[in-house]
Amino acid sequence: MSRGHLMGLMLSLLVLGSALPAQVTEKPEFDWSRLRPLPVLERTRYKPLDSLARESVERITGKEPFQKKDALLHYFHWMFEPERARTQAYLKLPDAQATRAVGFEPSQDRTHVSYNDLYESPKWAKAWAEAQAKAPESRSTTDNEILKLAQRYVMFANIAVLDPGGKADPEFAYLPMVPPAPPHARDREEEFRNLAEAAKARWSSDQSAPVSRAFAALGTAFRENQVAAFADASGELVASLGALGYPAQPDSRFRGADFMAREVKYNAGRFFYRSFWVYFSAFLIGLLAMGFSSIRSVSLGLRWICVAVATYGLGLHAYGLFERTMLSERAMIGTFYESMLFVAGTCALTGLVFEFIVKNGWFVLAGALGAALAMYVATHNPDFMQPQISNLAAVLDNNDWIHIHVPTIMTGYAVLAVAILLAHVYLIRSLWLDDSHELQKSLARTMFWTVPVGEIVLVAGIILGGIWADASWGRFWGFDPKEVGALILFLVFMVIIHGRWAGWLKDFGTAVGGWVGSLALFWSYYGTNFFWTGKHSYAAAGGDRAIPTWMIIYLGTELAILGLVLARRYLFGRSVQVPA
16 A cells, blocks of 8 residues: 555544544543542532542533443543544534534534534634624524533633643643642632642642652553553552641531542432432333223232332432432522422322322322423433532522422422323323213312312412512512412412312313413423523523423423314214223
8 A cells, every 4th residue: 555545544534533423442440439539629619529520521521421431531531631532522512503503514423523623613713702702691592502512612621731722731631639738728719729730729849749740640550551550540649639638627618538438429329310210110110000900909019019119219319319418518409400309309209198198099100200200301401400519509508598488389389290290191091081980080089189289388489489589689579580480370270279169170171271280380490490581590591592392392292182182072072981
């Protein structure tokens, strides 16, 4: 083969390699146990290196785990092998319109791009600059998506220590692990530094030299796949950093190595991801129990298995919430992700409590389904939900009302969600069951008597929210979008209650009312947070807010369900009563 052909082949392979998904070099099984609990500081929060790696991988790739690899493996690959990592597709692409704006054609096979892909794209720098130059309220959805991609781009460059020209120096990689020299300050300005900034932490070059040597040895062992040397260097790095000491004041943000190890165990437990699968399994078992309703012994046995599985899921869920609360030292209801976890747990608890009272199988079925749906949204959308432990916003910090108002109103949402799910089951079953069927009548009773409980808790939450608003903002009610949304939700279900008691609504009408209530709940819980600007918004709602695809699918499904049910009932005659 001529030299020209060889060069052409090498260039072709380089181009092809840049288009392939990121693949970490086949590495041996390194021992990460010493490094996982290593304390680092990011964004005013002390955390173990394990958490920093997981969160970084999640923010950059949109997934954790990514490619079923340990997050520390990816992080160290970026840090110590940046020249290779920058050619691999790690950065998650935004939506289709934003992807085209930065110079790429979206496809199902290309969900990620490399740092080099963006760096070499003629459209990237221009699109980024234009989006950044706009005022936040005038940015479109595409602009916001481009800026999210820019955050991934900058984070990757920081970890790999890539300068604007793309050159790297892994010996000064971003890893805020060097504690400040004593006397340790008690204010929030005290920071951990990376090796390049050891002097800013008030350490002399002689004092930080052992850390630098251990870190350099760690990088060499990683690049050369030396398992034993990597383990030795890990121990040396931890020991040399420990010799420098950490802040030890009782009021310091750093609470010691025990908390670091505890957070590592919390990360490994993946309690919420596992509880989703347990809840979903409970729902399937409950569904199977209803399918065998004609065989009482089989149905009863499956129902109790469903209860046992849902109880296990709730226990797993509660333990995860307890650990997260202890690690963050704050209420687990300060972010949209945490509120979703709370709603999921309350749905499961509501279903189990009502099931033990009524014992008809419907409550545990609906509770497990509601918990599974909420947990799926929370655990399978890391780019949107941002599940990392974080500090509360200043307005919420050290405020006891958050522990009273938010759990109360979220419990009201969850109980009403159970009633809504039961209403949907009724409507779907009405496609083949007449209203007079005993299963439908039982389901209608169960559905209706859930609503008053949810309404009582919901109005209590609204009142408590008004008291908190008066204490914080000087007014009980200000027609904030969230306040109006909660009031509309309350009024919708009050119409259902009064319509039922007055005889205007029969079983079918009550179920349709529950369908309407589902839209009101969706808007009160999600729409007011992300589509209207207000004091309660989790995200800025200014500018062009495009409707996401999943929302279009959800609304289309809801309309399809109601359309099929109404057509079956009023255009093609009433349903026939058949054994279920």
